[in-house]
Amino acid sequence: MLDCAEDSLVQGNLSKIYGDSDKAMTVLNKDNPIKVGDIIQVAGQEIEVVCGISSGLYPGEYSIICSQETFTRLTGEQNYSMIGIQLNRRATDETVKQINSLTESNVIFEDHRRRNQEDASTYLAVKFLLYSFMAIIAMITLFNIINSISMSVTARIKQYGAMRAVGMDGEQLTRMIATEAFTYAISGLIVGSGIGIVLSRFLYVKLVTQFFGNQWSLPIVLIVIIVVFDIVSAAVAVYAPAKRIRNMPITATINEL
Numbered sequence: 001m002l003d004c005a006e007d008s009l010v011q012g013n014l015s016k017i018y019g020d021s022d023k024a025m026t027v028l029n030k031d032n033p034i035k036v037g038d039i040i041q042v043a044g045q046e047i048e049v050v051c052g053i054s055s056g057l058y059p060g061e062y063s064i065i066c067s068q069e070t071f072t073r074l075t076g077e078q079n080y081s082m083i084g085i086q087l088n089r090r091a092t093d094e095t096v097k098q099i100n101s102l103t104e105s106n107v108i109f110e111d112h113r114r115r116n117q118e119d120a121s122t123y124l125a126v127k128f129l130l131y132s133f134m135a136i137i138a139m140i141t142l143f144n145i146i147n148s149i150s151m152s153v154t155a156r157i158k159q160y161g162a163m164r165a166v167g168m169d170g171e172q173l174t175r176m177i178a179t180e181a182f183t184y185a186i187s188g189l190i191v192g193s194g195i196g197i198v199l200s201r202f203l204y205v206k207l208v209t210q211f212f213g214n215q216w217s218l219p220i221v222l223i224v225i226i227v228v229f230d231i232v233s234a235a236v237a238v239y240a241p242a243k244r245i246r247n248m249p250i251t252a253t254i255n256e257l
Helices: 004-008 068-075 093-101 113-155 157-165 170-212 220-247 250-255
Strands: 009-012 023-027 039-042 045-053
Touching: 004 009, 045 068, 113 157, 113 170, 113 220, 157 170, 157 220, 170 220
Parallel strands: 023 045
Antiparallel strands: 009 045, 039 045
């Protein structure tokens, strides 16, 4: 259980918990008044809370979690233990009944399969909704970039026509349009990422850290995905306007002047 808590560690050093020590950890959430660094009295002895984990692994909002050796020294109880059994998807109710039949009257047996299934279903549903919303935003962003570049090129078609009339070739026009598109994309990326990172941290601390204890970290992978998507969108936005101008006869562009 302590080894599994490593993945849920939010604050402090978990290695101090092991063995017979005067160290313990707690579950960090908004309802737990115990914080990392507090010193509490347990059975007349002082225990220092040296780390905190997010909720989910251990039950209880006011839990003080220590090693088996520390628990035995503080309480004198030697016959108390908790065993977790993880079953794969092929496990049947008969398997659970067989495990339950092995327990005695002094053992509390709990089956958390249904609760775990409900939690997993809720998580998948929320994840699906969030990613669907993000996909819609991404498509709107792509179309907005394409439409903005197309409108910008259309508004300056006379200027592009004059440039072609004095000798500018299609490749040079394409580079000019690409420069404009990537200027929009990069400037928007800098401003949007700056505001987005600040807003992301603010919302995460208010909605997640305060309730579950998980600490915010810079989403590097997501930022890389956004950068790649932004660059690809800008490249796609250049293609249609540049092709339209290249295919337009010079005489037609001269008549536009």
